[in-house]
Amino acid sequence: MTDEASPPSLFSGPAAASSRPAAPIGDARIVLPNVPVIVGGLRRAAVFTPDGELDTLAPAAAARMARGAHPIVCHMPATATRLGCAPFYAHDVLELFAFARPARFCLPTPRGLCSALALTIPNGLEEEAQALIACVRALLVEISQFHRRDATMARGTAWAMARGGWGWGNSVLAALGVHGEMPHRTNVAAGFRVWDHLPEINDFYPDAPPANQPVSAAxxxxxxxxxxxxxxxxxxxxxxxxxxxxxxxxxxxxxxxxxxxxxxxxxxxxxxxxxxxxxxxxxxxxxxxxxxxxxxxxxxxxxxxxxxxxxxxxxxxxxxxxxxxxRENYLCLLNMEEAVSRLGADPRQAIALGLMARWAINSRDGDMVGGDFPGWLTEVVGRAATVELMDRRGECLFTACTHYNKCFIERAVRKSRRAxxxxxxxxxxxxxxxxxxxxxxxxxxxxxxxxxxxxxxxxxxxxSAHLSGGETAELRRWLLGAEENGRSRARGLRRRAEDLITSDNDAIDAMDAILQAATCLPGPLWNTRLLDGMPHGPTERFLALVRAQIYARCPDASGPYSLETETDPPVPDLLEAAVELEHALEILCTPTQAMIKALTTRLDTQADELDAAMRLRIESLTRSLERRILQPLTAWRAMLDALTEQTPDDFVDWFSVDRIDGRDLDVGMHRHWVDPTxxxxxxxxxxxxxxxxxxxxxxxxxxxxxxxxxxxxxxxxxxxxxxxxxxxxxASPFPYPDITRVLVVSDVRKDDLAQVAAAYRELFLAANGGGLGLFTAISRLRAVHQRIAPALDDAEIPLYAQHVDGMDVSTLVDIFRAERHSCLLGTDAVRDGVDVPGDSLRLIVFDRVPWPRPDILHKARRNAFGGRSYDDRLARLKLKQAFGRLVRRSGDRGVFVLLDPMMPSRLHGAFPEGVSVERVGLAEAVRLTRQFFQQQNS
Structure with missing residues (x-):
């Protein structure tokens, strides 16, 4: 289920007609939803009906069935993408896996589920559809065997999730032995109260400074x-x-x-x-x-x-x-508590929150980005009750938080002091x-x-520093808290600080002045007002003029991509708006400095009265005021001053509008070091x-x-x-000249995407999968994916793609690593994040030389660091990094292909010594690639 999906009617008990008994497996508690299974492919879908019939449908026909049947699927968003339809309500087996095996890994595919559950690995869509039923049964059996304590909490959680419309609710409750109404002694909320089940954190004080003994080579x-x-x-x-x-x-x-x-x-x-x-x-x-x-x-x-x-x-x-x-990578327990407290108003949130609670109680460290949190869970149940529960806005209350001594973040911080x-x-x-x-x-x-x-x-x-609508609006939110609606968790400075300064009139006056001055920053719906030409306040007026300058100066402002322009010369009224904004930011700085001074004075004058917790809170608030307010304001004021004077030689300033698919997301002024080292x-x-x-x-x-x-x-x-x-x-121990080939294709026009797609298709087929396709632009990736998908589907080579499949990069790479004959298309994030030893990655195809994008920042660095030789260096390093993905361990072999006839010989140094770069036509490249792998396999 996702945020966009609409569930069926609310829970009506385990005996509801939407459930069917499973085939006999020795436990009458195991019941399955009476719905079909759908597995989507690139050009067809497999359907397994409750009656045991197996069929294949065109994606459009399967999509029509899915909208009303609430089918069993694996990864609903990816399935919807494959079927070419909007998200729909489904019984996603990944949700069941997350409930049964919280904080444990599986690939979000039918084959991945089977592997995790030690079931026979299916081959083809039809077998995958049947295998999903086996996965469901296996998971329900595991749930029926939960030990007593886990089963008690799981019943309450599953009951609330079922009342919220969870499709698996009937089946899970039946597996847990619940028939009819829940027993009165069951605490339904217990499973959501993660904090009640976490241990207190031991207090770790820093060690003495380390000694200075050297380490010898021996x-x-x-x-x-x-x-x-x-x-x-x-x-x-x-x-x-x-x-x-x-x-x-x-x-x-x-x-x-x-x-x-x-x-x-x-x-x-x-x-x-x-x-x-x-x-x-x-x-x-x-x-x-x-x-x-x-x-x-x-x-x-x-x-x-x-x-x-x-x-x-x-x-x-x-x-x-x-x-x-x-901090923004960890689950915030206070955010979790506040989300749980709103379940009465929106029971549907119990589905995602129940799965989050199951994970959090079992997690090693509460890390939601690369830890034991399955990245696909956010894709399956939505962002609102998953990643948005992290402290991404810097609103931590520290010791004022009731969960401070159980906090995942604080646990890591304290442990690192003694690590x-x-x-x-x-x-x-x-x-x-x-x-x-x-x-x-x-x-x-x-x-x-x-x-x-x-x-x-x-x-x-x-x-770097960014005086943008997003950054300034975020600072206002940090100071004033939520203004747009009552459901936001934004707490604001007053809530974080008021009990620390109740007896300090100077600090109270300073805080009031800060909150009043913060109204100069963009308020809710600022972006809409900029688009409508109705800015409010000095920051919005400045940003509106910045946006006007960008659209006036860019040669093609109608395209889908982000826009940028130089800060000089300014359009009329821009300098006056900059002066006005700089003055408003100065007014915000002054009481902030006064509040920091008041808090610091209290630490000194009341040193014998403050307990450790209070001292820690005051110190934390002081650092927050410095980091969250004074540091950005100092940078922003310097940037505004440069508009009326001159940008220092060490920096580059410019204006930009950030866009996605032609839609403006943010606008602002940016400052980077020419040399950030x-x-x-x-x-x-x-x-x-x-x-x-x-x-x-x-x-x-x-x-x-x-x-x-x-x-x-x-x-x-x-x-x-x-x-x-x-x-x-x-040097690397690998004999690269013997185990790799580098081919530059000389007869494919890189600006003709039909030719580029044909090259990818034929090379992937020649290698029988195991191909990584790298692209310098998302639009090129999508166009190639659309063209080559049918042929790879016919050859039964699974094709995955960043920006297409509705999965994050790490999940796609995990799938690619596990499926030996699959292919993956991606951009820079894939090139940098891929570590696929073995035969799953045996071919890399790069769409063109990865020259740096000639934007304002790059032009400044190019002038500072050597002109064309700087461009060459960056391109060589990217090629070198990409080639480095090909051979990761002893026994690996592979082919690297560049589809760019304009590849200059001065870039050949990107490849290991002894590896020759062969310039060939596409037909010859395909023949050599096929021959290379045939020889390796013989």
Missing amino acids: EARARLAELLGDNAEARPQQADFSAALTAAFAPRDQQGTPHMVLAEAGTGTGKTLGYIAPASVWAEKNEGCVWVSTYTRNLQRQLDSELDRLHSDPIEKARKVVIRKG RIVVANHALVMVQAAQGGIEDGSLPTRFVFDEGHHVFDAADSAF VPFAKSVAEAAHGLVITSATLRDGSGDAERDWQAAEARSGGIHLPSPPVRSVV
Whole structure:
């Protein structure tokens, strides 16, 4: 069920006519809905009726049946997409799986369900339709065997979900032994009250500062040998890599002069264990913590798994290893409580909230982005009661929250204070550095940045500023709370602060002034007013003129894509509006500073009276006022001043309208550093004692080794440090010339999508699946998908596509990894997030050379970093990263094809030494691809 779907009539008891008994399996409690099963394919659908008849229909006919039959399906949104219809109400087996096996993984396909349930894997749509019935039966049997405590809570949850219209309600309640009305002793609400079932958090105080003992190369090699075990194959490159990193763990000799190691480790080196070895030795010897930072969720999960080698005891690992993400990634228990409190007004929400509660009670850490939360659950039941329960607006009440001592986020924060290894991500590390430190104001002294080629992009995002409608409206919401309706959970500054300042008149006056000044920011429906030409207040007036300038200056404002233009020269009245807005923001800054001063004074004057919880709340509120108000306001005022003066040389300013399919979503002014590694070096690197930046693709492939290292130092911030980084390179152990081929197709016009689609079709067929298609634009991806789907369907090659299938990237990659003969189409997010060892990925087809988009920001950087050579470097690195997806472990083989006859030879350095780039026609490329795999399989 989704937000858009309409359920049938409300629950009418387990004996309702919509249920049918299952085939005898030894338990009369197992009943199935009396509805058909529908499995959608690319050009046909399989239908399995309650009478046992199996048929195939055209997608349109199956869609007509689905709208009134409430069928059993697997992943309703994806099924609707395959049938070419709007979402419909269905009995989604994934909902049943989420209820029966909360916080456990399965692929959201019939084959994936069967694999998770240890059932026979079906082959073809017809078998998949029949298999879904077997999955339903297996899950209902599991539910009927819940142990007593879980069964008691599950009954109450299922009862409320059934009353909310859950299609599985009758079947689940019957499996739980409920016939007729619920027993009076059953607490229906108990299963939704997640917080009642979570343990209190132990209070972890920070350790003393770590010691400064170095790690020797011999110690790193010895620890690596322990991690690998006695039977591991010899990998001298991995041991050399591990030894080289010890330079980053030497004691610092001078403040602001960290030891940086730039380490390129070719694919297959085993760099994860390679850096865990010296990092874990240093953490143990010095009783300190090393933060390991990644760019993608996939690598965070991989790291978590690899750390089992370091700590085989789960209890010890839970104490010494912490996975950290930003607050916006975790379930907020207060948001959950407020959503549950509204169930009486809208019982239908019980379906999604019941599944969320089942997950939260069983979750390891409450992480909803890459943890044990199934990403497909949001797609199946909607956003309102899933991802919107995270604290994405920074409205945490901290110790004022009744759930503070059970909070998932707080648990991770406190555990990280005593951990030896924290696995974080670049975004969290950068944002915390930009804000002056982690939650207690401190910064780690040792970092390992894996996927180091993304440091530049992560810093670019963290240290930029955006004076946009969305950002300013969000600040108003943070200050004033919900204004548009009574259902919003936005709490506002008054609720967060009033009990802290009840006896402080100065703080009360300052807060009142802040809330009054906040009305200068865009209010609800600001975007509609801009479109209608009726802005209200100084921020909206400024944004309206910005929008007018963009539409006046852009050569093609009628297209579907986002628009941008330079800030100079301004349209009439824009400078006056900027001055007015800057003055309004100054008025907001003044009482904010006064409130911070009042709170800081209280911490000093009442130091002997405040208990620890109250002190923590005051400190947290002070940091929030600084970070959420003063820091953005300072940046915005500087940007506005530049409109009347001049943008500093270190920055690039521009105006933009963000659009999706031609619809305006946001408008604003943007400021980025020309070189974002400047603030990275200052805020992160110089504050640390040592850091490792590692990747398989740190260096460019220009052919000039010294220039390639200089480029790596520039993109990592090493050139801004007082002492040069230590350079290390370890080659991949893979014999690429023997196991890969690189083909550039010379006779396909990249601007003719019919030709491009034909090339993808024939290459995917030649490889018999296992193909990853990469695109530089979403529109090109969709056009190719539409053209090649029928032929792949005829060949029984499953085809999945980002921006088409209604699933998030990580789910699509998981499916692609599991289905050996499937193909996947995607853009940059797929290229960066794919880790598919084995035969499931054996062919990569890139639609054209990935030249950087020539926008205003890129043009400024191009001028600063070397002109055409900068473009070449970026394109080579993207090609290098894409090629790196092809061979992930020993035994992997594959073909890389680029459909761009304009591929210049100076980009050939993107590929490993010894791999020749062959320019061939499409027919020859197809023949060579087919021949390559036939030879490998012979």
